[in-house]
Amino acid sequence: MLGKAQGLPADQVFLDLEDAVAPLAKPEARKNIVAALNDGDWAGKTRVVRVNDLTTPWTYRDVIEVVEGAGDNLDCIMLPKVQSAAQIEWLDLTLTQIEKTIGLEVGRIGIEAQIENAAGLVNVDAIAAASRRIETIIFGPADFMASINMRSLVVGGLIPGYPGDPYHYILMRILMAARMHDLQAIDGPFLQIRDVEAFREVAGRSAALGFDGKWVLHPGQIEAANEVYSPAQDDYDHAELILDAYDHATSEEGGRLGAVMLGDEMIDEASRKMALVIAAKGRAAGM
């Protein structure tokens, strides 16, 4: 799996020390991860390691072994089940100590924070503001559902008997904290790995709100994820059209106008900003 992941068209790969690793296998997994980071070819991918959460006895050793062993070949540490700003501050200080000790630039290693329980969600603003290292806030739906006693076993799926989207509030809460601090908002895993249509459906909901991406657990989910979080071609083309039209309208030749018609649609400065969001995502995806 570690070998195969290097050739897949995902933007980021994270190597797990947490819930996909049995307690007795943690020491060996740390060694495998250090070797995979140092010996693998991860070119073009953000390289991340998920350590164990701070209620376990493993976190400090995870961070020390992985960063001391492969800090040069690592972009971020992912901290799961974050509950408070203090937990991020602990990781920030620990990373600073290790960076100073092994001669890395201080601040080079970023932090990704998983929000997976009520405490994490209630404190998400403070968590997002707790360190300049934070790059990403991630929704962890499986742990979250368990921690709030949600009555469902299908991670990310709608719940029979509830007429709305049970994740809407959680996703929006995370998105607001992320946007306030200019961080990425990332949706978590979908476990029915053979049901790509269902993956698209779940991903489509967070993508529609403005999330930047979603985890994939299997190579079969990558293409769908890349598609769902990129704009549709029509929307991208329309966004570029709005930008061109508004750019012209506001120019000297265009009459220095602040609001103009584009077909049947009135566009103004706010339209330009909305169009820029879609256009930027499309350009980043090479459209």
Ligand code: GLV
């Ligand atoms: C991911 O870690 C999740 O709990 O969904």
Ligand code: MG
């Ligand atoms: Mg989890």
